[in-house]
Amino acid sequence: MAFFLLLVMLTSCAASPQDLSGKMFTFPEKTNTARVELMTPRDNFTAVTVCLRFFTDAKRDHPLFSLATPSKDNDFLIFRHATKDAINVFARNSYVAYTEHEYKLNMWHSLCATWDSESGLVQLWFDGQPSIRKYTNAGSNIQGRTIIILGQEQDSHGGGFDLNQSFVGMLSDVHMWDFTLPSCEIQKYMEELNFRPGNVLSWSALEFQKTGQVLLDNKEMICY
């Protein structure tokens, strides 16, 4: 009986991929619980590209994308460091800070970040503009069971959330690739043209699990 119940629980939790095209997640309040976990069976990356769009009014620190493995809580993390007016991109717990971007509140931004384990270089794209490439960490893969979370910043594998580092606002169009996406493809993503969807996470076939106060609904449309 217990085994049967467990089976039922497991099957009801197993999310099947959903097409979220035209939709967004809204994180409406500052909490240390509300989050969306994005599922992937992949657990070994020599390179990463993550793209997403976000809208926030948070003047404090907040995460945009948090990927942890058992050995590194910031194995791939995109984090707004408000007091330094920076966007920090972490790979394998090391980070580079980008301060040359205008991080305006209350509007949509498009962001992509790439990292390659061979060169150790990170690059950030923000609203269509590429940054210079900076060195973080080379020579090892992002490896081990991957937990990817939107809305909270992991300080342990799947936990260690801090309400002062929660995301409040909207997130959309999240994609992840296991290679550094060529500039032309990133440019297409930025301009909302057709691009090659993520081969690790794709917004048009996303497996995810929502916890707490998070809404999934249509992104507002531009009216003509």
Ligand SMILES: *[C@@H]1O[C@H](CO)[C@@H](O)[C@H](O)[C@H]1NC(C)=O
């Ligand atoms: C991860 O991939 C690398 C090749 O990039 C391979 O050498 C290594 O054995 C893999 N690790 C695991 C745990 O599969």
Ligand SMILES: *[C@@H]1O[C@H](CO)[C@@H](O)[C@H](O)[C@H]1NC(C)=O
């Ligand atoms: C969050 O920030 C507020 C205001 O700065 C502070 O009073 C509170 O102690 C912080 N909470 C935690 C859990 O760090």
Ligand SMILES: [Ca+2]
């Ligand atoms: Ca962390």
